[in-house]
Amino acid sequence: MTGKARYFRWPLLAIFVFCAGSLAQTPEDSGAACPLTPPASFSELPHIDALPTPFVYRDGRAVTSRADWSCRRREISAQLQHWIYGDKPPPGAEVNSHLEKDALTVKVADNGQSVSFTAKILWPTTGKPPYPAMIGIGRSFLDNQALLDQGVAIIEFPNNDIGDQSGAAARGQGKFYKLYGKDHSAASTVAWAWGVSRLIDALGAITDSPIDANRLGVTGCSRNGKGALVTGALDERIALSIIQESGSGGSASWRVSEAMKEAGANVQTASQIVTENTWLTQAFARFAQQVDKLPVDNHQLLGLVAPRGLLLLENTDMEWLGNKSAYLSALAAREIYAALGAEQHIGITQVGGHQHCVVPDSQKAAIHAFVERFLLGQSVNTRVWSTDADYTLDLKRWIPWTTPNLAP
Template identity: 35%
Template sequence: MTTRPRLRSPIVVLATALTIGAAATAVPAFAAPENEGAACAVPTLPDAGALPANAKLPDPFKKLDGTRITSRSEWTCRREEIKRLAEKFVYGAKPAKPQSVTGTVSSSSITVNVSDQGRSSSFTARVELPSGTGPFPAVVVLGGFGADTAAIKAAGAAVINYDPYAVGKEGTGRTNKQGAFYSIYGATSPTGLLMAWSWGVSRIIDVLEQSGGSILRADATGVTGCSRFGKGAFVIGAFDQRIALTMPIESGTGGAPIFRGVPGEGAQSLSSAYGEQPWLGDAFGTFTGNPNRLPVDTHEIAAMVAPRGLFIMDNPHIANLGPRSASVAALGAAEVYKALGAGDNISYWSDVSDGTHCANRAEWRTPLQQNIRKFLLKSGNDPGAIRISSRAQGRLADWVDWSTPALDGSTPTTPPPTTPPPTTPPPTTPPPTTPPPSGGACTATASLNAWTGGFVATIKVTAGAAPVNGWSVAVTLPTGTTISNSWNVTRSATTGSVRFGNVDFNGRIGAGASTEFGFQGSGTYGNPVLTCTAT
């Protein structure tokens, strides 16, 4: 079937889901439309030049006409307003379902063929089934780089390995975008890669819906990804309401962290994220130096997922990822979940001990499988959890001047606790007032997360029997490898022989203690020798 399915009334659909949610989990028993608010009448959006500056996060309950929603049924059209604002000013437009989407689903692969506006493109995805008898729910894993696939399959869900670069390729300029999306909508399309990746997953779900559901269920799809693919997972879940469970991991700037908070946290700057790859839409370039003018922020993008399942996993050890700003986004979105009577459907978890970027963490395995059972298998009802590490704890109260309404005159459910004690508290011993002598030995070791065409290296610097009061790490990278960004460190170059040096807060390392820094690169990491020198 290649024509657009008939939409049910968006208000009826949402009301049904929320009625279910009042007694259970707010997960519809049918495959929802890609966009339930498509029929909503949205006022004319403001022009970029007419946007006032506002240092506070925009009120997610305030409509474009200046009034606030008062009932849960109004959320469908308020969500549509947020969607249109996000498309215009942040990500670029996500086109409506193409004129023709066809494909196949087997136990090992999915093929997708798309035709629209007289142009065509195709791409494929690899399927891994769990043990047991299907049909199975499935989690789309971007670039093979997301939540623990073994844990996903052990919970009873299949894995769809989706290559985002087949749909929107990195390493291209904004006027020469490439991939299946841009083959149809043009190399100069102002839509960024994150939205192109979202479009691609929506077309996979189209094919699942057509397949009859004998292998994979179209009404039980999740999505996950880490780092740049965490940005993608965040956007994918927000812009397709058929996604039952959204699980971005360590998404960094352009993902979950509030845009307004990034400049003050020491995270990757907005201009750096905008310039590194065309992840964000072309129009976002206007706001890289002044995010306060944005009429939308990521707490509202996260709220677009409501009342569906949302599990944000984050890393408090790497300031470059903006974990404090991400926690604020989650807390802001949780207020919308609470108002919709679905406070148990959102989780945020940054309380982890291992600072390695994109590692599979023991702390996440149980909540990951609980979310899969709840939202994909429909066999559990575990409440969500907000576990923010004390290393990077944001305060929503610092960012809002609005309150959460009791929609429909009801009392919203109590959201998950926001300040539980961390399972692994950070060290409390302050730095010594007298600097330790320099000259102690140090070693450096690397852990790696790699994908086709790129990698993230996390380097652990460990002091020997004596403390050090400053250090550097020298490495010679393989030919063709280029560093795109780094965190918790200074660096001398981006290619070839590179010397990394400590920054103010991590130069002193006690005897036998360690600190970490990291960098992201294109190409291959290889197996270079790391030479650590105490300075």
């Protein structure tokens, strides 16, 4: 396939204007109308040894229906943002887009300022537009040729341009902070999530777009995997999240990682990550020595993706990433999917014997299946749950709560 032959299927140049929220599509946050109570003060937070239950509201009411879950989901999201990642600005910015060949430029105006960024697009080698697309935070570390051969476009999102992650001193730098101020609570991961949401706004507004804005995935590895997970969790328009070796601040549980370290494992915990980079809000530092005071944990971040597609690619050779912690976190998140009747929509494949951010052959079939199901709409088996590690798992300690069968 030559680029020119493919590009001639649509206009080479297009300019569009969009005000977020004007399209009748899946909302960015389906629970936006649910009421929220103000967050507790840090001193009021109780110590919670186990992974916090997803199925009880802050006021003690049980979650009994899927409508309840929508509001409980918003409550969990608000807590994760307040205590760990910082606040994502709501939809409402004016978005302009400019598409030419393999480049999509998005201009966002809000808060009296404007910024723009450009995402590179790799076009598929098969199929016809409008194509589903996988958005790579930074870039995709998956088997990209296989994605293109499946008829899936790849969008390379310039995350470092939006929120700098070059070290702890880079906090508040990047185009997001030009709009919202260098002291905004959002960590770089939330700044990236906001940028992807504005990119989705732009795609959804393009008439006869070569990209199908209703069939989008997000992926990233390592530090960018943290951002991909936050992005997929905070925007319900993303149909599939493939999160690769994201570790602390990503798929791993803060509590389980701390227990692993206390048992002698060389694993990244809250006390180390808060000094490393910009991935978490500054307010999170107060939990560095007492993660048991967190009212939430990252199994709930994984659970915010439910019932949409979520595939975790883990590497058991990377002890620093908290392999056992990520596996337990995934098990707990699977209970949220089970409560929603969507247990087959979450998967994990955990295998060693390969370099960091390199997909081994043994994980490619899982990726292929999840892409087929959630981006291509095919009826395929996505029961993927495996690890090559020999864990001893104390499930009663970490997941003591009961999983309800949520009524429609």
